[in-house]
Amino acid sequence: MSAQSPIVEGATALIGFNDLVGLLHAVFVKHGTSPEVAAILAHNCASAERDGAHSHGIFRIPGYLSTLASGWVDGKAVPVVTDVASGWVSADACNGFAQPALAAARALLVEKARSAGIALLAIHNSHHFAALWPDVEPFAEEGLVALSVVNSMTCVVPHGADRPLFGTNPIAFAAPRADGAPIVFDLATSAIAHGDVQIAARKGERLAPGMGVDSLGQPTTDPKAVLEGGALLPFGGHKGSALSMMVELLAAALTGGNFSFEFSWADHPGARTPWTGQLLIVIDPSKTAGQRFAERSQELVRQMHAVGLRRLPGDRRHRTRAKSELIGIEVQAQDLAQLQALLAD
Numbered sequence: 001m002s003a004q005s006p007i008v009e010g011a012t013a014l015i016g017f018n019d020l021v022g023l024l025h026a027v028f029v030k031h032g033t034s035p036e037v038a039a040i041l042a043h044n045c046a047s048a049e050r051d052g053a054h055s056h057g058i059f060r061i062p063g064y065l066s067t068l069a070s071g072w073v074d075g076k077a078v079p080v081v082t083d084v085a086s087g088w089v090s091a092d093a094c095n096g097f098a099q100p101a102l103a104a105a106r107a108l109l110v111e112k113a114r115s116a117g118i119a120l121l122a123i124h125n126s127h128h129f130a131a132l133w134p135d136v137e138p139f140a141e142e143g144l145v146a147l148s149v150v151n152s153m154t155c156v157v158p159h160g161a162d163r164p165l166f167g168t169n170p171i172a173f174a175a176p177r178a179d180g181a182p183i184v185f186d187l188a189t190s191a192i193a194h195g196d197v198q199i200a201a202r203k204g205e206r207l208a209p210g211m212g213v214d215s216l217g218q219p220t221t222d223p224k225a226v227l228e229g230g231a232l233l234p235f236g237g238h239k240g241s242a243l244s245m246m247v248e249l250l251a252a253a254l255t256g257g258n259f260s261f262e263f264s265w266a267d268h269p270g271a272r273t274p275w276t277g278q279l280l281i282v283i284d285p286s287k288t289a290g291q292r293f294a295e296r297s298q299e300l301v302r303q304m305h306a307v308g309l310r311r312l313p314g315d316r317r318h319r320t321r322a323k324s325e326l327i328g329i330e331v332q333a334q335d336l337a338q339l340q341a342l343l344a345d
């Protein structure tokens, strides 16, 4: 869609991807980021909205802006990239967002992965407030396999414990395949992402049983009880809990970032972005012996379909993306008006 101005029809509006990126870029710059950081965050946020990843699309803008206003994050930080070893790149985000650190380190990371077959990027001193799939999917579009983990803020009770300690700690994976979009999954290790709890509270909806507890540690399906002193549970009991623990170790202990429980934003009212770390592992599957990896992954997809699978992880996003590219990104007219008002302040 190439419309210059959004089409508003009743409660919803349609906006083109580039127009949304431009609007978000202007909002970020106006509210304290450098143009370079704004470009990266705007593209990330518009991509989430385009793909229907609503919990990390424009829903997050008020949180970004209140955080910038609080002084908790440096929206103009210039990351420092270090070539640590043959397969190891490190990036200090310098108390800025994680995505500019990834952008700054990306070329070196890919060069190392292509030469050694595998390389990792350890980002620390960083804030990640977004979906994780935009960090890994582009690698698979270049024929690489990518895995990333990021930890967030204490709000998840480890399986068998009494009180929260872990973050919602997502894991994202992307792999190329011969015929079709890369295979990508991106999932919180909590039973539900914190963003979706906020959305449920805003809409007055209940959570499914088994996702959260209230301030007394009692099971609840009330999202407000979870947000106001309660906590979330890991998905899959001890299994999700173990994965969440792994994310803390890889995203924080290995990178030099904070564990989810190691920072307090109490002195920065309005701060919302976790100050933690992120790990990316990139593999060049062209080193695989025998058949090409992309053909093997295609074969796996073929076999999954053959046993009746109708939906692969990523299919819903790609369907939404195709629709957005055809008719424009559907957003709430009210949300769009709020974004435009942020420029007028």
Ligand SMILES: NC(=O)C1=CN([C@@H]2O[C@H](COP(=O)(O)OP(=O)(O)OC[C@H]3O[C@@H](n4cnc5c(N)ncnc54)[C@H](OP(=O)(O)O)[C@@H]3O)[C@@H](O)[C@H]2O)C=CC1
Binding pocket: 053, 055, 056, 128, 129, 130, 131, 132, 133, 150, 151, 152, 168, 169, 170, 172, 184, 185, 186, 187, 188, 189, 192, 193, 194, 195, 196, 274, 311, 312, 313, 314, 315, 316, 317, 318
């Ligand atoms: N930055 C941060 O610190 C944090 C970010 N997040 C983000 O929150 C977002 C939401 O996470 P979460 O709620 O766990 O995601 P979902 O549970 O909605 O989806 C998880 C994955 O499973 C796929 N999927 C969902 N349902 C099905 C199905 N029925 N069949 C096959 N595949 C399916 C999704 O694909 P599809 O996308 O196509 O639906 C997606 O890849 C993520 O993008 C995550 O990165 C979460 C926690 C912290």
Ligand SMILES: O=C(O)C1=NCCCC1
Binding pocket: 055, 128, 129, 130, 152, 153, 168, 188, 192, 193, 194, 195, 196, 273, 274
């Ligand atoms: O949805 C979540 O869970 C989070 N998203 C952004 C960072 C904080 C946790």
